[in-house]
Amino acid sequence: MWKYAWRELIRRKGRSSAAIAGYALAVIIFSVLLSLLYYSDQSMNRTLQNTGTHFIVYKPACCNLFRLKDATQEGFWANGNRSSLVPINLIERIKQLPSVADASPLLSFLFKDSVTHSEYTVVGFIPENKISVVNTTCAAADVVNGRFINSTDTTSVILEQSFALSQHLNVGQSITLQHRTFTILGTVNAGIRPVKADIYLPLQQAKQLINQRMLVPLEDEINIVLVESAHARLHQQAVQDVMELLGKDHLVSSYACHTSAAKALTISHATLWFCIVLMTLFVFVFVIRNHYASLVERRREIGILQSMGWARKRIVCFLELEFILQASIGSALGMYLAVVYQLFIPAQRPLCHILCAIDSFGISFLGFTITCGTAVLSGLLVARHATGLFPMKI
Amino acid sequence: MTTPVLCCKNLSKSFLVHGKEITVLHQTEFTIMEGEILLIMGKSGQGKSVLLSLIAGLDKPTSGEFIFRGNSLQSISREQSANLRRTSIGIIFQNLNLIPSWTALENVEAALEGFSCSSKDKHSKSLMLLEQFGLQNRLHHFPTTLSMGEQQRVAIARTLIREPQLILGDEPTGELDEETGEEIVRTLQSYTAHNKTSLLITSHGHFPKQHAARVLHLKDGILQEMTSSP
DSSP states (O other): OHHHHHHHHHHOHHHHHHHHHHHHHHHHHHHHHHHHHHHHHHHHHHHHTTTTOEEEEEOBOSSOOTTBTTTTTOEEEETTEEBOOEETTHHHHHHTSTTEEEEEEEEEEEEEOTTTOOEEEEEEEOTTOHHHHHTTSOOGGGEEEEOOOOTTOTTEEEEEHHHHHHTTOOTTOEEEETTEEEEEEEEEOOOSOSSOOSEEEEHHHHHHHHHTTBSSOOOSEESEEEEEESOGGGHHHHHHHHHHHHOTTOEEEEOSHHHHHHHHHHHHHHHHHHHHHHHHHHHHHHHHHHHHHHHHHTHHHHHHHHHTTOOHHHHHHHHHHHHHHHHHHHHHHHHHHHHHHGGGSOTTSHHHHHHTTOOOHHHHHHHHHHHHHHHHHHHHHHHHHHTTSOTTTO | OOOEEEEEEEEEEEEEETTEEEEEEEEEEEEEETTOEEEEEOOTTSSHHHHHHHHTTSSOOSEEEEEETTEEOTTOOHHHHHHHHHHTEEEEOTTOOOOTTSOHHHHHHHTTTTSSSOHHHHHHHHHHHHHHTTOTTOTTOOGGGSOHHHHHHHHHHHHHTTOOSEEEEESTTTTSOHHHHHHHHHHHHHHHHHHTOEEEEEESSOSOGGGOSEEEEEETTEEEEEEEOO
């Protein structure tokens, strides 16, 4: 039967060319649309999956810590409340939770200046920990003047912009904290964050500073844990897991935007799948219509074959093989063009950014598979229908 | 003593056209014996082609039955009907019905699909038959490049290659000139005589009556015996 199918393909050039071009176009359109949707979904995913995925955990203290020199006016602060100290080894345990992407330690202390009697908050953190620090405390992107701090800046600080303005402090000047002089590296405007302070410095330097106000120095202790959950959809799970680990006497401070982000992601994925199904249906209808039109044109031939005594199965096989040849050649051509096309789009043009989304052989291959699959299935249905009539009716 | 190849009993066929029933064949009965040439004559539109299509299983009768070699064809399946056309009943159409995109040789070879012989055997058998019909120089020609007579010979070769027991010819000489028509008739006659094949021909007057053993006349859906040739 292959020889008959191949013969028809070669000898009816017009019909074969039209069919092959149709399949190629179907694959290209399918690949382009799917790539656009996939590209859009991935972009949204990258943005939203980390939206609202950060929170802090602390243990509110109901009374002043006996370890403080001035428990009435100074102390460990978190989210507008006094907080207790927790062991730093909790960080590693929290990091191991599957719903957590990262965790980082933080010290937040309220100082009372003995000379000026002014109050200021100091945060000690690990600046290099970009995952959990960036969204909870401050980041290099928040720098207004100067530069961001890093752990090797042992004699420097960065200031919150509002504090710097109120104290008339500028980048490059010095600031004295607990009889120690620090250089102001930069000022930041951290915006809305779970942890904010007037002065930021590396964790070790903050610890040394705080120990000057402690009767019993800090050991491996912190008062706030910064946490980044693995994904917007896993945020609630992460909060739950951390609370289970630390105990009910701890509190979490988080944003609610992860809920909207998770919903948006779900809608985006559902839209992508819906569009795939819709496009597959469209390809199926397009292909079945083409097959039917082709067989209407060849009704007489089908009748002749039946009158010659060809069994229905044999005729269906003959027609189906021809459809398979047309579909596989056309789909392969479409797949090739869909992949190669993006290689010739100049990178400078803005449109390339979208059209270059046809960067996945997998998407083009999916288009090939779906087009070929629908061609085979619809060809079978149409061929069986066409050969189901009595030859004289044909 | 010859045996009956085909018996047709109380055959009727009606069509529904624009809600109106049109009866083409009415209680038709006849028998064809082995090796016999039976001619059915009638004007155009009397139902001759319809009768042949019913015998060949290309359509279903409204009522009545056929008995082929002692077996009723009334309730056979579509597959069995196709099998019958492949092995036992051959048809030569009025409009020849050659596949236009296949060459003369390919049209004849296609008739052997479903037979258990190799491609090489099919090819050589088709080649031999077409050479017998004088078409050795037209093997790879498409039907559109053949004359009517040559196309008719290809159509006949396509039918005869399967060695059917009954050949149905619908106006086999209708489109041909007298000389070519005679040639076709002689070919068919020679074949049927040699192979004891029965031949049922329908014609509106072009087929020479003297070659038929019996002549029937179809008019207004009723088949009547006309003459018997010695």
